[in-house]
Amino acid sequence: RFPVIIDCDPGVDDTAALLLASRLEELDIRAITTVAGNVGVDKTTANAVKVRHAMGKDIPIYMGADRPMFREPVTAEKIHGVDGFGGVSYPAEVTNTKIEEEKAWDAIYRIAKECNGELVIIAVGPMTNLGIALSKYSELPKLIKRIIIMGGAAIGGNVTPSAEFNIYVDPESADMLFCCGVPVYMCGLDVTLKAYLTAEEIEEIGSLGSFQAKIFRDVMQGGLKHYHELGYKGVALHDPAAVLYAVDDSIFETHHVGIRVETKGQITLGKTVTDLYSDKQFEHNAYIVTNVDRDAFRDKINTLMAKF
Ligand code: BDR
Ligand code: CA
Numbered sequence: 001r002f003p004v005i006i007d008c009d010p011g012v013d014d015t016a017a018l019l020l021a022s023r024l025e026e027l028d029i030r031a032i033t034t035v036a037g038n039v040g041v042d043k044t045t046a047n048a049v050k051v052r053h054a055m056g057k058d059i060p061i062y063m064g065a066d067r068p069m070f071r072e073p074v075t076a077e078k079i080h081g082v083d084g085f086g087g088v089s090y091p092a093e094v095t096n097t098k099i100e101e102e103k104a105w106d107a108i109y110r111i112a113k114e115c116n117g118e119l120v121i122i123a124v125g126p127m128t129n130l131g132i133a134l135s136k137y138s139e140l141p142k143l144i145k146r147i148i149i150m151g152g153a154a155i156g157g158n159v160t161p162s163a164e165f166n167i168y169v170d171p172e173s174a175d176m177l178f179c180c181g182v183p184v185y186m187c188g189l190d191v192t193l194k195a196y197l198t199a200e201e202i203e204e205i206g207s208l209g210s211f212q213a214k215i216f217r218d219v220m221q222g223g224l225k226h227y228h229e230l231g232y233k234g235v236a237l238h239d240p241a242a243v244l245y246a247v248d249d250s251i252f253e254t255h256h257v258g259i260r261v262e263t264k265g266q267i268t269l270g271k272t273v274t275d276l277y278s279d280k281q282f283e284h285n286a287y288i289v290t291n292v293d294r295d296a297f298r299d300k301i302n303t304l305m306a307k308f
Contacts (some may be wrong), residue, residue, distance in 0.1 A: 002145075003115045004026045004246065005108060006240065007064070009125030010047035012079070012086045012219040017150075017239035018048070018123055019212055022055035023137035023245070023304040029222030030111050030119075033062045033104035037125040037169055038076045039084035041066045044125070045099060047085050051179045053094045054212045064104030064129035068170035072101050075267035077164060079226055080206050091211050105133035112143035119143065122152040122175075124239035126166050131173025134180050148240040152259070152272030152290055153189035163172055163270030164189050170269045178272075185232055185287040186259060187242040187273060191252065191289045195241040196234035204303070210308035237301070244300060245289060251300075253291035258282020295299040 004027050008014040017201040021027055021265055030051065046124060052059055067073045081087040100107065108129065112119045122143060130147070133140055151166035151174060159168040167174045197205075197220065197269045206217025223235040225298045246251055258275035260282060275282040 001026055002120055003118055004120045004122055005031045005033060005111060006010040007033045007035060007104070007123040007125060007129050008048070008123060009035050009044040010051055011044060011125065011239070012222055012240040013040040013086055013237055015047065015051050015085065015122055015219050016237060017243045018051045018055060020240050020301065020304050021218055021243045023059055023307040024243070027059065028055065029059050031060050031107055033064050033107060033129050035104070035125045035129050036063045036066050037057050037075050037166065038080040040073070040075070041056040042109045043084045049099065050085070050090045050094055051095050053092060053096065054215055058096070061099040061190065062102055062104040063099055065132060068126060068128050069131050069172050069221065071170065079223060081222065086219040088218040096211055096244070104129040105136055108133045108237070109137040109140055112140060112198070117143060118145055120145050120246060121147045122242055123147060124166070124242050126169035127151070127173040127177050128170045131170065131176045132175050143240050144182045145152055146183045146185060147177060148185040148187065148194060148242050150187050150239045152186050154272070154290070155278050156189060157271070158189060160267070160270070162262070162265070162268040164272070166306050167272055169269030171261045171263045175263055176215050178259050178261060178285055184259070184271065185245065185254070185289060187245050187289045188287055190242045191292050192238040193232065194294060195237045195292050196232060196294070197237060197298060198234040205305050208306055208308070212308040213305050216305055232237050233256045240301065242298065251293040251296040252289050254289050256284050256289050257286055258284050259286040259288065285293055
């Protein structure tokens with residue numbers, strides 16, 4: 001069991017990731033930190049409050065940045081809905097709507113200090129909160145064990161031909177992360193597009209019976225049309241892939257590489273330039289996750305969702 005902070009922008013696949021994280025006994029979830037990304041930070045925070053209720057755990061929520069460090073916000077309502085929750089109505093009355101007053105970046109630093117070097121950060125939204133934390137607290141990298149992100153890709157993108165959403169929104173913060181000295185594990189599109197569930201598999205989870213399983217089904221189903229239009233067999237479970245990777249990398253393929261983020265390019269802005277095949281010109285600062293055993297991934301998700 002190890003301490004983690006989940007930094008996120010719920011977000012439909014963030015919702016799935018948080019639900020799954022709550023059933024993983026290996027994770028001691030010290031905080032959920034929210035950031036502007038899929039929708040504005042007020043909405044991602046409101047969604048985190050709903051999901052915390054569904055998780056059935058009294059985890060503190062810290063609100064973070066309402067915009068990228070140096071840029072205008074970019075959002076993704078087309079996929080996540082105007083509310084960021086896929087338009088899915090939340091079935092239960094949420095009684096605990098309290099969030100903490102401390103800002104996300106201050107909480108990240110404080111909790112890192114409390115964890116004596118054991119803290120793992122799972123970041124599945126734009127990396128602004130971490131960018132601010134790193135800028136504000138120079139000793140922070142020494143206090144973090146590893147960072148697992150959903151973001152980026154060695155090849156291709158989903159916002160532009162070059163860039164994945166979480167990196168594209170705040171490339172400067174993402175680059176700070178890759179350069180901070182903490183090992184970064186990049187679960188990007190290379191792996192997350194292979195970590196998909198088909199319509200039938202999502203329905204199977206929905207039929208497990210709990211209201212959490214129904215939330216999981218409803219939010220993921222919202223993405224089906226989008227992925228089918230793009231020619232994929234199912235919905236990519238981007239953020240859940242990073243959470244599952246954090247506890248067990250045995251079903252994934254990982255390579256030790258150098259990664260930097262393009263922060264100036266006109267058509268390559270936000271590209272995670274990955275030294276995977278070339279002559280190792282970049283320092284090996286990161287790990288790229290390139291593949292997953294999809295059947296094992298799906299089985300794990302089923303097992304976890306059956307725990308509700
Ligand atoms: C990432 O972008 C967001 O829209 C998703 O929640 C995920 O974190 C995928 O590119
Ligand atoms: Ca996300």
